[in-house]
Amino acid sequence: MIYLDANATEPLRPEARDAAIAAMAAANPSSVHGPGRLARRILENAREFLGAQLCARPQDIIFTSGATEANALAIHALGTGRPILIGATEHDAIRAAAPAAVILPVLPSGPVDPEILAAELKAHPGALLCLMAANNETGVLHDVATAGRLCAQAGALLHVDAVQAAARAPQDWLALGAASFAISGHKAGGPMGAGALVLAPAYGENLSPLIKGGGQELGRRGGTPPLPAIAGMAAAFNAAANPDISAYRDRIAAFCESRGAILIGKTAPRLPNTLCLAYPDIRADTQLIGLDMAGLAVSAGSACSSGKVAQSHVLLAMGLGPLAGQAIRVSLPWNFEAKHVLAFNAAYAAMLDRVLHARPSATTDTRKSA
């Protein structure tokens, strides 16, 4: 099995695994005794390390169960009483937490339309804008710098969902004007179960919690922190990136395009590891199942609890119409190797050949349009 679904979860990095195992037997970091102090050291070391990595003060980092909670906390703490604007291609973690939000359309290439963003910020004074740094399905990067500048001009707050970008295309989001951003441990190669909301100093204190509980995280997030997942997250962010990954991505893209696939978001800046490939007239689930049977783990659309492959709201928002149901996501993990390029390309070609052979009329159609 070749794993190509890093945007769902990165394979666990060995250094993250070691750190998590080391923290597994820790005591409760809130306890006052010696073992408690040792546990607190693990927790605060992770916080300080992440602060240095993410250009934030340690005290402005709130550990959560994951990025869904971090995003929900940001919308609750920063968005209450404000109009909320969100991009049309945001993740469900944002969309579901802000059901009444104004939806900002995206350009056909993927990023939010800056003209419309400026106009909507004017039309909704004092808004909270939620914008993802990188899209999970296409890898398209949004222009956070421009969004930050426009928000500052309009007196709006900016929250960045940095889940996919934090370890793959990091930026100093607070310096670009964000009031907060959300990260996830397992999307960086840590264990599942931890994420964080990182805030600008002006918003880090006196933040209104979603979960009060025992006053952990300076009263901003109740509940005993999951030390193994947090220690693993910090270690994952310390691990080196794969320098060749965008070259592998481009080799796969070039091959698939030569076979008639359409590379979604091709003209936009994108994450180094993500490809969204549509093939006209072949259902996304047929492609996904065919590749899975050949031992290649890819995905399509946003994962849903039922496992069904739904039509992608992201691709629909980009105006792709029927292609929105005919696209797969190939997201290369940190441990991707050169030999996997050939294996993927061969399996992709075999999948296409099998489907197109089963219905010869479709072959001619798609070859023509491609």
Add this chain to the structure above:
Amino acid sequence: MKIVVAMSGGVDSSVVAGLMAAEGHEVIGVTLQLYDHGAAAGRKGACCAGQDIHDAKRVADKLNISHYVIDSEKKFRDSVISAFADSYAAGQTPVPCIACNQHLKFGDLLGMARDLGADALATGHYVRRIEGKTGAELHQAVDPARDQSWFLFATTREQLEYCRFPLGDMASKADVRAEAARMGLPVAVKPDSQDICFVPSGSYAEIVGKFRPDALEAGDLVTEAGKILGQHQGIARYTVGQAKRLGNAAVNDGEAMVVRKIEPQTRRIIVGPRQAASRHVQLRDVNWLIEKPTGPIHARVKLRARQDPQAVRITTNNDETSLLLDTASIAAPGQAAVFYDGSRILGGGFITV
């Protein structure tokens, strides 16, 4: 062989998956998600699977076969639920299970199975596929209480070649449950599904009203002579041949009335005596599972799912297929008329008048 098994999460299709795996086939379990269970339960946009999908996944896991959930919500809404409502609004009585078999199971799912390079599609239907001299034949199930052949008449001969129905030879449902228990499947004791899957409350009129509110508008109950006997609360609540829910129109001149005709344009429901039944029935969208007959043939026909077949003479002229029943009957437009020769299904069509 590589076989795609349509798994609903119920005991029947779970046993099919288990039987196919036990025979050594490469089994790919597929469950069609037909509607958003979150929305059905009133939780908008919940994007969640119902218990049935959960069960199908657990069964596949237990059998150690691969399993996928396919989003068929739009197709199901358009070609089954919406068509169901339209049919009622046109004064007919649809059979949504036939539409689902036609468009989803033996339509999209079968197409996908071919795309995946599978050699066959197996389902948990209680019918038999028998290899005949001129190709695959469709026969009633061994257990008459479970036979579903009436619901499968629209399967084309080409589709039938590709399909497998391992439960058709089972002596009884109890045997299927025993098989499930023997395989250690958690669904062995799961209750049978009831009626129409997308009408959990049993109030199909409510669903029809959502798509076609006009089908629930009040109208007159009249005799064939035009005498108004009462009012009804929507043509969707009536089927030709029905004697219930007629109120004041249930009896006219001392004679019991049944629905004889439904006029969607005027929203009139015409009642008349049951004795005035007819021997003539016209069909549309006829599907033949034998070579299309060139002259009239004698066979037996079922005009409803649960009915003993009766003798019939079937005449096909160009696109017109008409039946001459031995015994006069009241046929409900929209229902299926399915032709049998012994246990074999010869074909069938939808009743127009």
